[in-house]
Amino acid sequence: MLSVEEAYNHCEKIIAHHSKTFYKAFSMLEEDDFKAVWAIYAFCRTADDIVDEGKNPEAELTLFNQEFELFLRGEYNPENPMWTALNDVFSRYPMDEMAFRDLLKGQEMDLSINRYKSLHDLLEYCYRVASTVGLMLLPILAPKKVNILREGAIALGLGMQLTNILRDIGEDLERDRIYLPEDIMKRNGLTEGMLLIGESTSDAFRNTWEQLADFAEEFYQKTFQTIDEYPNQSRFAVKGAALLYREILPTIRAKQYKVFHEKHYVKEEAKQAILTST
Template identity: 55%
Template sequence: MTDLTKAYLHCESIIKDHSKTFYKAFMLLPKEKKQAVWAVYAFCRQVDDIVDEGRDPKEELFGFKQSFAVFLKDQLPSQDPMWLALQDVFRKYEMDVQAFHDMITGQEMDLYKKLYYTEEEVLHYSYHVASTVGLMLLPILAPNNKEALRQDAIALGQAMQITNILRDIGEDLERDRIYIPIEKLEQAGYSTEDLKMHIVNNKFISVWEDMANKAEKLYEQAMSSIDLYPLHSRTPVKGAAYLYRAILGSIRKKGYSVFKMKHYVSNEEKREIISQI
């Protein structure tokens, strides 16, 4: 087994462990493209883990940025197999380097910004941490239509991140983070203290639904250009979108219990969704 094969298997194990939804969706791609997606995911995961779990995240993120600068000179910054796999991806595809920089910037926001007041702020954050991933994947998934698909790829990332936010309200509160727009909560007569007390009432549900509707419109926008993807990429992209969107339905079914429970789409539901695409 070559070092490159081992590097890709290492990246596969990371996406398999951390995002069964994405893993399931992108399993349907041809081998080379599937491996490229694994490598991009491993890069993103590493940045995410530094910010959420690092002992000294500011220092570690600074070190990671330096490693990426070395990588962009076509040198391997360390023995980490992720870099070897990613180097192969950069040689095979015309990658969007700015999207990688923007994603690191988005993760860095979590080190300095804990509260989000407006929907615009949430969309700006969502672009940086999620839409950028779509822009990283476009040269792999639809190399001939990257520019035509750009805005809708951004919309899909924002839709998915808002879904994450609506699912992870309780988890984020434990980290003193509030991504639900505080302005919307206040307009509904629901305070951040109510949020910290895990109160689920009509005011909370109205704000949650307002953001869920925003996400659903963004999902629809993203899917409006699905025909511009090559055939082999359409099902994975639709799969990822539909599987993620289904999380919103799961939360509704379970009475908006976002403070104590992490909502997932069951394997049975996933199979049903994928079979309908």
Template identity: 55%
Template sequence: MELKQAYARCEAVAAHHSKTFYRAFSLLPLHDRRAIWAIYAFCRRVDDIVDEGAHPKEQLQQFEAEWKSFLAGDEHDDFMWVALRDVFSRYEMDVEPFWHMIEGQTMDLTVHRYETFSQLLRYCYCVASTVGLMLLPILAPNHRNELKESAIALGEAMQLTNILRDVGEDMERGRIYLPREWMKLYGVSEQQLAYGEVTNAFIHLWEQIAEEAEKRYALAGQTFSLYPLSARLAVKGAATMYRSILQVVREQRYDVFTKRAFVSAERKQVLLQQIGGESVEVG
């Protein structure tokens, strides 16, 4: 497959599955944004195997085998591997977060409850912070070490936001990411979650986790200035738009069972203007 076509396929995956992510990084220079789409395609592929695969365990094992083959230098015609090969030739990529991403997705096959918040954070690191670490060689190659901690914090914040937004959807998949120790502390039962009850206890629990997410958004924001300008706007834009999901949930009276919180196009436009982004149409 031609490299240009491979990148186009990766871009289509990003544009289809995450408009927020796609828009946030669309203003990067050509080679950089292409690299972003390739990495997104990798993460999307492994995530879809777990969430939608007919035989996820076997498919994940096959994916891991392909990844090992890729690292060994073997050529693959699949568009994702073709694009990723070019990324690895252009940038000083670290393979560790890719491995941890696979680890996190494997956890979703076997772990459906988390006893403690620290255990939940490990999961957040594997499935989300790893993305930020994958992107650092592209977005800020000269400040990778200084930005590592904040990239991890931002990933944790964004995944906690996902968890707080998707409580109902996760329940339908048989998964509860809200830590049991905090559910017990606030008096929230699994039965209440199954019934979709938005009680005061649930709101307090939700806000406790939201506070942890907010702390991490704030920590990540302290180092945004280390990113080159184009990358800075992209990262800050993604963080700002994701963080605003928390406020949307509040405006929807914490109904994360029958409603899906999303940031409207108009709101995205305002947020982009506030952070100094270009006035572009967003969807």
């Protein structure tokens, strides 16, 4: 039978492979806490992979939803490392079940929506796929301050997801997805056709990109307003993750906004400098 330790090791491999930024930042937590973060990341990653890589994503996501509801009733496959690790997390922390459900609703949006008319619509999506993760983590990172930190956690998710969108424009186009809001694009004279040919040098593209980057920066700043409410180790982890993610924006600027054919990352030495300064 699969042990809890083996289950957590499996989850660690997932986060270490797919998100070096989160892995590095949250490894600063106490052991029990960073293991819980690994399990939650594995859950989120599984849902994300179903939507992006599943052979029949609608059916697979429906099944995953059903598996989660069964899991909440204590019914799950004990040989599945993600559910085994997550069961241990739910037994040790007062987890927010609705945050998990809302994340799955956000994943469902990616199956039916590939364009967003307004920033308001986009932020609803960002809340569901990213802010919910912050709400999942709060009972682990700051169990006594969940209510105080809720809005900051939501803001951090919004800032990070907008950053993802600005980084992954080319990758999303390959999946026929455009997350840049139509109203902001229109206001700046940016057309879908310009995106499809990889137009990154025009004022229309750069102004649209920068407008969304400004919104992302506002959300990061809102997060930092309450960051001191976190316990020490959690504060270092959350602040580190926020700063590392925010650094993606100037990294893209330095590369002349070339987001259509390459994916930009913060260099390892820059990451280390940021984490040392938190």
